[in-house]
Amino acid sequence: SDQYSLAVMYQELLTGTRPFSGRTIAQLATQHIHAAPALDSLPAADRVAVARALEKDPERRFECCKDFVEALRTTRGRDEAVIHTSTKSSVRTRQEAVEDLPSLKSGKAMVHARVTGHALVVAVGGVGAECLHELRNRVATLHSACPLDLHSVLIDTDMHTIHAARLAEASDRIPPATILHTPLKSAQQYREGRTDHFRSLSRRWIYNVPRSGTTEGMRPLGRLAMVDHAKSIDSGLRESIDHLAAVCGDRVPSVYIIGSLSGGTASGMVMDLAPRIRTLLDEAGLESASVLPLLSTVSLQGNPHQPLTLHDSFAAISEIGHYMLPENSYPGDPGVQWSGVPASRNPLRNAYVVVDGDHALPHSGSSAATMVDYLWADAT
Incomplete structure (x- = not known):
């Protein structure tokens, strides 16, 4: 409780807001129990x-107040302006330099750089790969006139998808793109190998992998593949994020997660990947970069011939509702050494779920096309 109180007091002393x-x-009692803290100031x-302290x-807080203070001491961006709010006006503590814009008659007005x-x-x-393919084609078509510097990571269990991307x-x-193939092993290979990192999974899934070696639309198998390849996934994401931080300079980049909640791979992985990406961005000094999950689902009206997609969608949406x-x-996964993330920092809180071809909605088309159009407009 001392640490919790210290966090509240720290924000008020620094920004004038609570x-x-x-x-x-x-009201305060209700908010402390049921509301997420407002930390935007x-x-x-x-x-x-x-x-984390709140x-x-x-x-799930720091072990002690000293650890909390040390975390504040070592954070980056100390020269960043703190926004103070009052009932009259908003004032920034740091004065920005003011420069005249170039004359419209001068040659400086002709800016050729994009x-x-x-x-x-x-x-x-698969749906994530489909969206990424379209995005990369748009960049290639615009070439030097493209307004977007696109960095990407593709994660899939299906070798056909990986091969097409390569x-x-x-x-x-x-x-x-950073392309990460995360295939399932055979049940025999899992039996003979180490399984201590699978502590967050039911052993039923570890030892009952389909002979096809694919998820066959079952989301627990997608999560099994993610945990089994957690080290390579973490390495690929970290490398891409570090490169992004190095090239974006003072600009704040946009970060997106795209996939389908109705299949096995994305539905099984996204719940862990979203908070893990948040952690890696924070470690790379990109704390202000937002993470936007764009997730598709089949029509919730139901298809009796495809019951598994509805089960996957319902389970995934229920899990997002939990977070x-x-x-x-997010509790983290000690088996693969992924740390927890406070609820107020979990990107799943900002997710969009796009229904694929909902017949109840006029002019609704492919969810992949909708997500690509939205992402492109948002990023540019």
């Missing part, structure tokens, strides 16, 4: 530590 805005004891680098579950936005797209599964890179105009509650932070 993480909870209630005016009465009853803090510098982005401070939000990571303060969010976790609803005391077990304005570039930086985006990292983490595509998971073939696309034969063109010099196609921006390269939207302020008291339910």
Whole structure:
């Protein structure tokens, strides 16, 4: 409770605002129990530590107040402006230099260099690969006129998808991607190998992998593949994020996760990948970069011939609903050494779910096309 109180006091002393805005004891009590803290007034680098200190579950806070203070000491972005709010006006503590714009008559007005936005797209599964293929083609078509610097990671269990993505890179105009193949092993291989990192999975799934070696649309098998390849996934994501941080300079990049909740791979991986990407961005100094999951699902009206897709979609949406509650932070996975993430920092809270070809909606088309159009517009 001392650490929790210290976090509230720290934000108020630094910014003049509190993480909870209630005016009465009853309002504050309700917000402390049921509401996520409002940390937007803090510098982005401070939000990571303060969010952890304000976790609803005391077990998920720092071990002690000293650890919390040390986390605040070592954060980046100390020169970042702190936004102070009052009832009259918003004032920034740091004065910005003012420069005259170039005269419209001067040659400086003719700017030939393109304005570039930086985006990292983490595509998971077949639908993710389909979206990434379209995005890379758009970049290749625009070539030097493209307003987007596209960085991407593709993760899939299906070798056909991986092979198609690698073939696309034969063109010099196609921006390269980090391609991660995460195949399932046979049940026999799992029996004979180490299984201590599978502690968060039921052994039923470890020892009952289909002979096809694919997820066959079962989301627990997608998560099995993710845990089994966690080290290579982590390495590929970390390398891509570090490269993004190095090239984007002062610009804040956009980060997206795209995939389908109705299949096995993305539906089984996204719940862990989203908070893990948040952690890696924070470690790379990109605390202010937002992560936007764009997730498709089959029509929820149901198809009796494809019951598994509905089961996957329902389970995934229920799990996202769980993580939207302020008291339910991502617990991490000790088996693969992935740390927990406070509920207020979990990107799943901001996810969009796009229904594929919902007949109840006029002019609704492919969810993949919708996600690509939205991502492109948002990033540029």
